[in-house]
Amino acid sequence: MKQINIGIVGLGTVGTGIARLMNDNRDLISARIGADLVLKKGADLDIERDRGMDFAPGQLTTDPFEITDDPGIDIVAEMVGGTGIAKEVILRAIENGKHVVTANKALLAEQGNALFEHAEKKGVNLTFEPSVGGCMPIIKTLRETLVSNRIEAVTGILNGTCNYILTKIANEGIAFSEALKDAQDKGYAEADPILDVGGFDTAHKLAIISAIAYGMRINLDDIYIEGISGITPMDIEFARDCGYVIKLLAISKYDDGAIQARIHPTMVPFSNQLSTVSGSMNAVTVAGDGVGDIVLFGRGAGMLPTATAALSDIGDIARGILAGGGIRVPMLSYQPGHVHDVPIRPIDEVDTHYYFRFTVYDRPGVLSKIAGILGEHDISIKSVHQIERKLDGGVPLFMLTHRAREAHVKQALKEISALEVSTQEPVLIRIEEGGH
């Protein structure tokens, strides 16, 4: 049986998971692929640590370039992460004619265009199923299943840490800081959580997804990013009473020659499948002109789920090698000549539905004043709710709006915030109506 040799650079959680699945399910994998996948070498700074499996003498090295430069290795799995040595590893592996599988969303989102061009030139694959959504086959679904569909939108819960925290706040009515601490204690959140809770990790993923959905060059810089640290139990409770759940959504939509690409806390109606995703799970909805909506749901992180996604890519590449090599599916989903710069619409030009929470003195005439300012800015109110609870001497006033323009909303909120009856900054949460 033909043998295909794999090298793994970075034996952390995911890298170790790949080694373990290759080891535990070796016969199964070769019965399916028709070749033996062999872990020829693994590299890590720490090669002494117990990884729950045996390695042969010399199978591990501390030098990643022993792998990139090994003429016997066919496929390199880059599982180091970050934009430092990982980039060098990928470039050198490509340079040496090896296919590369990576989970490195940050690197792809920031510098992917050049890396893909380089791989294209060398005729090797640079694939990245494990970089987005853990085990969910979102990249394969966009690049292969929906080859015949114009993608209209991709909407997802792509960060398990944020979803865990928001679920915790919703279930227990605790503050963001307390839920974050719990997530840190449980190992779901990093000591420095800003990459997750600030929405940046989600943005890396959305940049990659948008590129392959619409045939555009990767563009991270123009994505609008807003994290979840401002979400309070009061907002979540009010949302629930109105039939919504608050999720950190990654939203990317085709919008008349441009793309909307934005990450922000979002009110999602109960009727939308994404509202049912709780805890650290991930899910993503793809809307295509043929399929309507497809929803994928699964573990967005973790050792074996992410390793499974890496091995999905490794399996595809191995099958390609058996068939004579080359690039079967273009890396960015469109043939190179068809990948263009597609503009991302500035958030100020986006039209959507809104939830506002104002905190105001409980006085006659306040509502009319606020409604007046909104009306002047073309913002039409769908419903108003007031509760008795006091907040710093004010009372909260909740509103849901019909579709409005973000720039108008910002201007109106600025004016309302400046009113002397306002006791706190207004809170704004965007609403995503419809969907499955």
Added chain:
Amino acid sequence: MKQINIGIVGLGTVGTGIARLMNDNRDLISARIGADLVLKKGADLDIERDRGMDFAPGQLTTDPFEITDDPGIDIVAEMVGGTGIAKEVILRAIENGKHVVTANKALLAEQGNALFEHAEKKGVNLTFEPSVGGCMPIIKTLRETLVSNRIEAVTGILNGTCNYILTKIANEGIAFSEALKDAQDKGYAEADPILDVGGFDTAHKLAIISAIAYGMRINLDDIYIEGISGITPMDIEFARDCGYVIKLLAISKYDDGAIQARIHPTMVPFSNQLSTVSGSMNAVTVAGDGVGDIVLFGRGAGMLPTATAALSDIGDIARGILAGGGIRVPMLSYQPGHVHDVPIRPIDEVDTHYYFRFTVYDRPGVLSKIAGILGEHDISIKSVHQIERKLDGGVPLFMLTHRAREAHVKQALKEISALEVSTQEPVLIRIEEGGH
């Protein structure tokens, strides 16, 4: 640009959908695949009907063998359905060295083993993504995404008609017959609905899924099949009060050297994603030893969703032709030598949780008598509920059990049914605990 020629046999709903997507999104598809997909010829008994698009003179024929025998056609889409002429079309296309894409679950479930062997021998693909779950990429996920995972279970809602009817009964409290009539009026159910509501269509799909999940030859005969016609609003209401939804589930599980493969109405807990699937939507959960659970959700039928699945296969085959042809992914997921006969466990040997509804005279001692019989058969009761409603002189007595053996349950129910206090046949619904 290279051109790949497609022939469609059967221009009904799905066949027309394929033609339409190929036509409407032709540039998009070629920008992704790197070849022009051309509909060289379509065959149908009725070639005069308006299909909402233009065909060139001579592009349509009433003779399917004009397509199977056309040396210029690379890929044949068999969209006739049934086990008659469809089989001849597939065999002749394969014989002539053409790749075939089919949505024909009945034919594959009943005679697939021989067809796949024939295709294998000729070195062509016989692919079938559109045969199961409409647009959901369940075949691709099993054959490619999960190449490294041992599949532990596949559980799905695979028949939109049944799910529509069950949702209707649940929402409106109407009888099965009335919900069925509504489904027929709306065009969701056929005039002869037995293939759907009897569970047979679902069984065809489960036979295909089980084969590729576990590397087994297709085995339709040993699947246990029970339809939904016995489901009443009372059972649905009781289930809901206990935190369950009743769905027609297709269940296939690896079970110690054998497979469980069964179709029956099933109580699914609210915490399981499948409980949220309403109306005519489909969903399927795949459990693998690496990923935990992946859930796919989408439209299980309809013109463009199913056509999208067909074009997913056509796109894959086209990419294969560009790369030099051959079979990239083994049709039944495992290399031919690794496909075995795996026994399906008889339903009597299955252990699961149960819901019972007994209808009995409201007399002292009845519960103790019934509980006694259950106990004698090793069936341990989890909870008992009684309501006051009268049914034919009796009152309903509801029970949920811990895990029990089906053979024991049947024997116990037979004995209980024979009791003189029983006024109606006992009702049994199996419960699927856990899951996402």
